[in-house]
Amino acid sequence: MIDTSRWKKFFLKDICSISMGNKMDFSKMSDDNPSIAFIGRSGDNNGFAGMVDAIDGVDPYQAGDVTVALGGSIGTTSIQDKPFYTSQNVAVLHFDDSISIPSKLFIATLIMNECKYKYVAFGRELNTHIRTDFELYLPTTPSGEPDWQYMEDFMGGLHCEPITTSVKSSHLPLETEKWGEFRIGDLFDVRKGKRLTSEDQTEGNTPYVGAIDSNNGIANKIGQLPIHKGGTISLSYNGSVGEAFYQPENYWSTDDVNALYLKPEYGTLSEFIGLFVATLLRQEKYRYSYGRKWVLTEMEDTIIRLPVKSDGAPDWQWMEDYMKSLPYSDRIA
Numbered sequence: 001m002i003d004t005s006r007w008k009k010f011f012l013k014d015i016c017s018i019s020m021g022n023k024m025d026f027s028k029m030s031d032d033n034p035s036i037a038f039i040g041r042s043g044d045n046n047g048f049a050g051m052v053d054a055i056d057g058v059d060p061y062q063a064g065d066v067t068v069a070l071g072g073s074i075g076t077t078s079i080q081d082k083p084f085y086t087s088q089n090v091a092v093l094h095f096d097d098s099i100s101i102p103s104k105l106f107i108a109t110l111i112m113n114e115c116k117y118k119y120v121a122f123g124r125e126l127n128t129h130i131r132t133d134f135e136l137y138l139p140t141t142p143s144g145e146p147d148w149q150y151m152e153d154f155m156g157g158l159h160c161e162p163i164t165t166s167v168k169s170s171h172l173p174l175e176t177e178k179w180g181e182f183r184i185g186d187l188f189d190v191r192k193g194k195r196l197t198s199e200d201q202t203e204g205n206t207p208y209v210g211a212i213d214s215n216n217g218i219a220n221k222i223g224q225l226p227i228h229k230g231g232t233i234s235l236s237y238n239g240s241v242g243e244a245f246y247q248p249e250n251y252w253s254t255d256d257v258n259a260l261y262l263k264p265e266y267g268t269l270s271e272f273i274g275l276f277v278a279t280l281l282r283q284e285k286y287r288y289s290y291g292r293k294w295v296l297t298e299m300e301d302t303i304i305r306l307p308v309k310s311d312g313a314p315d316w317q318w319m320e321d322y323m324k325s326l327p328y329s330d331r332i333a
Contacts, residue, residue, distance in 0.1 A: 002154075004137065008144070012111075012134040015146055016066075016093045020127070021086035022058070026050065029085075036060050037084040041072025052085065060084055066093040066104055068111060070127040075115025077108040091130050102155035103148045110136050174322075180308035184281075185300030187314065188260040190235075192296065193253030194227055207249055211239025211256035216247070219254075226250035231269050233260040233278050237294035242285020246274030258299060266316065271332060272323035273316055280304050 012018065026038050026049045034051030041047065047067055054060070060083035069076040071089035079101060086092060095104060114136060119126045126134075139147040184190065193209070201208070204223025212219055217234050228234075230249040236242065238256035248271060253259055262269040269277075284302060288294045294302075307315040307322075323329055 004139075007137045007139050009135045010138050010146060012093070012136060013131055015107075015136075015138075016095045018131045019061075019092045019094070020131075021067075021088070021090040021092055023088040024085050026052070026087060029053065037080065037082045038087070039067050039078075039080060039084045039090055040087040041069040041076070041089055043069070043073030043076045046078035046080065047076060047090070049087070055085075058085070061086070061092050062094070064095075064101070064104075066095070066108060067091070068093065068115075068126075068130065070130065074119055074126055075112050077111045077115075079104050079108060089127060091127070099148055100152045103151040106151035106155050107136070107138075110138070176305065178308070179305040180312055180314075181303050181305055182314060183300070184260070184302045184304060186263075187266065188233075188262055190296060190300050191228065191259045191261060193255050193257045193259065195255040196222070196224065196252065207247070207251040209234045209245070209247065209251050209253040209257055211236035211241075211243070211254060213240040213243045217243060217245040217257070218251075222252060224252055227252050228259040229261070231274070232262075233269070233274055233281065234258070235260055235281055235294075235299065237288075237296070237299060241288040241294050242282055244278040244281035246271055246278050258296065266314065270320055272320040272329075275332070276319040276323050277304075277306075280306070 024038070026040060029038060029052040031050065031052050033053050036052050036054050038049045038052045039047040040049040042049070047069060061080070063080060063082050063084075065080055065084075067078050067080060067084075067086065068091040069089065070091055095107075114134070115126060119129075139150045141147045196208070201220075202223030204221060206222050206224055206226050207218045208220050208222045209217040210219035211217075217236070226249075228247070228251050230247055230251065232247055233244055234247050234251070234253055234257050235244045236257045246269075247259075281304065284294075284304070307318045309315045309318075323332070
């Protein structure tokens with residue numbers, strides 16, 4: 001448990017300098033002699049879009065500066081490891097040279113958390129607040145200043161035990177052109193969740209799966225008995241539509257989340273197969289990202305493509321073998 005009793009609010013502008021980036025267009029940049037990183041608004045790969053040529057008279061931002069996406073993947077915060085230019089709607093935070101990378105990672109995590117709930121979820125314009133009244137709760141020293149040493153030590157403590165794993169250098173090829181089409185309702189029994197208000201929830205150890213996009217869909221733990229069995233896939237049709245997670249334990253799901261039970265003729269759904277299928281199901285969410293609900297009948301009629309055996313049946317064993325061939329797969333089960 002983190003003791004936050006000595007934490008207090010700080011305006012972001014009071015702990016670093018903030019600029020609004022270069023506002024350049026990556027598609028119009030030259031890359032004949034690329035030496036400068038270009039940072040966009042993507043949530044992937046630290047926002048890195050590619051390398052571009054240096055521009056005479058335009059100094060790049062420094063390695064170690066922090067970028068915050070104000071559009072696109074709003075709130076994505078990254079520490080850049082090389083000099084860079086930025087696209088439009090990317091803010092750049094420059095901290096004092098004495099501030100360490102772990103401390104900046106601590107700050108970046110808090111910024112992303114703040115953005116997720118105050119800006120992304122409610123549609124507020126981050127670019128109108130980032131340089132004025134954007135606030136963070138931070139640990140403080142006895143004198144009331146940000147405790148940078150605490151932040152550095154905390155982040156360092158997260159890696160006190162090294163991860164050991166067998167890293168595989170190659171995996172089975174994905175020859176998707178040979179895959180077959182299957183209706184979800186022909187593979188799975190799709191069963192609805194059940195509404196349970198926060199007032200009616202009791203404390204306990206039953207995973208409560210909501211229509212959220214993180215933490216394997218588990219919003220909290222409750223005292224009610226599970227309504228779904230483990231070894232199934234939770235798939236939200238409202239809220240964060242299309243988020244699919246393999247659930248290893250018995251659980252309760254909200255009425256915005258359906259449970260997919262593999263039909264008995266196909267055997268049991270292992271964790272490896274469940275993760276494989278859940279990944280494919282999430283690829284369908286773009287169809288329902290604009291206010292459409294993935295209602296039960298449409299979900300059952302949705303077609304997904306899967307590897308097949310010579311007789312045209314789903315090749316469950318291939319899916320399991322593929323997942324086991326991936327790097328770090330030994331950390332799954």
